[in-house]
Amino acid sequence: MEAVTENLDAYVDGFLTSLSIILWSLVGSLVLGLLIAASRVSPVPPLRRFGLFWVTTFRNTPLTVVLVFCAFGLPELGFNRSFFFFGVLGLVLYTSAFVCEAVRSGINSVPAGQAEAARSLGLTFSQCLGQVVLPQALRTVVPPLGSVLIAMFKNSAVVGAFGVGGDLWSTGATLTSARGYETLPVYIGVAIGYLIITLTAGALLQVLERKVAIAR
Amino acid sequence: MSEQSVLYDAQGPRARRRTRIGTVVALVVIAALAFLAVRRLIDREQFSMERWGPLIDPGNEAFDAVWRLIGTGIVNTLTAAAVAMVLSIVLGTLIAVARLSLGRPGRIPLIGLVELCRGLPVVVLVYFGVRVLDDVGVDLSGLPGGQVLWGLILALTVYNMVIFAEVVRAGVNSLPRGQREAALATGMTNGQAMRLVLLPQAFRVMLPAIISQLVVVLKDTSLVAFIANYDELLSQGESIQRNLDNPIQTFFVIALIYVAINYTLSKLAEYIQRRQGRAGRSTVQETDDTELVAVRDGA
Numbered sequence A: 001m002e003a004v005t006e007n008l009d010a011y012v013d014g015f016l017t018s019l020s021i022i023l024w025s026l027v028g029s030l031v032l033g034l035l036i037a038a039s040r041v042s043p044v045p046p047l048r049r050f051g052l053f054w055v056t057t058f059r060n061t062p063l064t065v066v067l068v069f070c071a072f073g074l075p076e077l078g079f080n081r082s083f084f085f086f087g088v089l090g091l092v093l094y095t096s097a098f099v100c101e102a103v104r105s106g107i108n109s110v111p112a113g114q115a116e117a118a119r120s121l122g123l124t125f126s127q128c129l130g131q132v133v134l135p136q137a138l139r140t141v142v143p144p145l146g147s148v149l150i151a152m153f154k155n156s157a158v159v160g161a162f163g164v165g166g167d168l169w170s171t172g173a174t175l176t177s178a179r180g181y182e183t184l185p186v187y188i189g190v191a192i193g194y195l196i197i198t199l200t201a202g203a204l205l206q207v208l209e210r211k212v213a214i215a216r
Numbered sequence B: 001m002s003e004q005s006v007l008y009d010a011q012g013p014r015a016r017r018r019t020r021i022g023t024v025v026a027l028v029v030i031a032a033l034a035f036l037a038v039r040r041l042i043d044r045e046q047f048s049m050e051r052w053g054p055l056i057d058p059g060n061e062a063f064d065a066v067w068r069l070i071g072t073g074i075v076n077t078l079t080a081a082a083v084a085m086v087l088s089i090v091l092g093t094l095i096a097v098a099r100l101s102l103g104r105p106g107r108i109p110l111i112g113l114v115e116l117c118r119g120l121p122v123v124v125l126v127y128f129g130v131r132v133l134d135d136v137g138v139d140l141s142g143l144p145g146g147q148v149l150w151g152l153i154l155a156l157t158v159y160n161m162v163i164f165a166e167v168v169r170a171g172v173n174s175l176p177r178g179q180r181e182a183a184l185a186t187g188m189t190n191g192q193a194m195r196l197v198l199l200p201q202a203f204r205v206m207l208p209a210i211i212s213q214l215v216v217v218l219k220d221t222s223l224v225a226f227i228a229n230y231d232e233l234l235s236q237g238e239s240i241q242r243n244l245d246n247p248i249q250t251f252f253v254i255a256l257i258y259v260a261i262n263y264t265l266s267k268l269a270e271y272i273q274r275r276q277g278r279a280g281r282s283t284v285q286e287t288d289d290t291e292l293v294a295v296r297d298g299a
Helices: A002-006 A008-041 A045-060 A063-076 A083-109 A112-120 A125-162 A168-177 A183-212 B002-006 B013-043 B049-056 B063-101 B104-119 B122-135 B147-174 B177-185 B190-226 B233-244 B247-279 B284-296
Strands: none
Touching (some): A002 A008, A002 A183, A008 A045, A008 A083, A008 A168, A008 A183, A045 B013, A045 B247, A063 A083, A063 A125, A063 B190, A112 A125, A125 A168, A168 B122, A183 B122, B049 B063, B049 B233, B063 B233, B063 B247, B104 B147, B122 B147, B122 B190, B147 B190, B190 B247, B233 B247
C-alpha cells in the first residue's frame, strides 16, 4: 500500500478536483432538472412534450455517449472549451433527466385530494402550490432525489475516466502509467476516495430522510 | 391529463386563453432555438453527404464496412449485457436468500458487501475487472470472448448482483406473510417455501424492476470504451469517427441505437407493470417498493 501513502498529496489533490466536478454538476443538474420538471408538469403542451423528449433522450443514452458528444461534437460546431467544462456539461445534461423524473414523481405522489381540499377552501393556485402541494412533494422527493444525486457523484468517476485531468481517477492513471506503480494498490486508493464521498453522502441522506419523513 | 389534477382544476375560459398564449410563446422559443441549432449545423457543413453518406447512403463505398462495425458493436454490447444480467440475477438471488434466512451474525458481512459494491462507481469496478485482474495474473482469456469481455462481465455482475439482492429482498418482503406461513403449514421446509412459493411470486412482482435494470447494465457496458479495447457499440463509433472525421453524425447514430434499444426495454417494463397492476394481484405497496429500488439505481 506504499503506493497510496507515498502519494497521499496527489490523492488529496485528485479528491478535491473530483469534489469540484461534483459541486458544479450538483448545482447545474438541480437547476436544469427543476426547470425540465417544471415544464413537464406545466399546462402548456409544447413544453410538456419538450420535457418528455429531454427525459427520454438522456435517460436512455449512456453517459459515455453524452460525454463524447459534448467533447467531440461541440468543438465541431465551434464551441471550444476545456475538457473539464465538457465533462461537467455532459454530467449535468445526463443527470438533469433523472432529477426531473424524481421531482415529478414527488409532485405526482401528493394525493389529489390535498390540492382539491386546498382549492375548495379558496386557496389560489400559488397558495395551493406553495403551502400544500410542494411542502409535501419535497418530502417525498428526498429519498429518490438523494439516490439520483449519489449516483451522479459516482458518475463523476466516468467524467474522470473520460479524461478531465487532475481528478481522483486521473491520479490513479498518472500513478500507474507515468510512475509505474502497480494498478491494484493505486486503484484501491482511488476506490477508497470514491467510497469516502458516496458513503458520507449516503449517511447524510439517511439523516435528512429521517428528518423530513412524514407518516401518511 | 388525469395526472395533472394535483396541481390544477379543469381549466376555465381565462386559463385556457393563458395556456394558448403560453403554447404560442413556447412554440416560438423552441422553434427559434431549433433554427439557431440548424443554422449552426449548416454553417459548419454538418449536413454534407460527405459526412452523412457512409452512415445513410447504401451506395457509399464505406457504408457496408461502417454498418458491419456497428452490427458487431451491437452484438458485443448485447452479449456483455445479457451475460452480466443473467449472472447478477442468479448471484443476487443467492445473496438475497442468504440475507433473508441467515441469522444476525451471518447477515452483517453480507450487508457490508452490499454497501461496498453499491458505494463504488461502476467505472472503478470495470477498471478492476478489465485491468487489475489482468495485472494480478487472473487469466480469463481462455473463456469464450476473451479477457476484456469477461472482465467487463465480472465487474458489471459484481455491481448489479447486490442491486438485485436488494430487489429480490424487497420482492420477497412485499409478499403477504400468510404465503410463507401456509407453505410451512403444508409441511414444506424453509428452503422449499422459499424456492417454490416465495421466489416465484417475488420474481413476478420484480419483473419491471429487472427490465429497468437491464437498461442500466446496457448503458454501463459502454464504460469499457474508456478503459480497454472491446469492440462494443461506443468503441466502434469511436473508431468509425476517427476514420471518417464525422463525430457528430456517427455519435448521433450510436446514440439513436442506444435510445431505440433502451426505450423499447423501458416501455416493456412499463407495460408489464401496468398489466400486473390491472390484474389486481399486486398491491400498491408492492409496486411502490420495486419502483423505488429501480429509481434508486436508475442513474
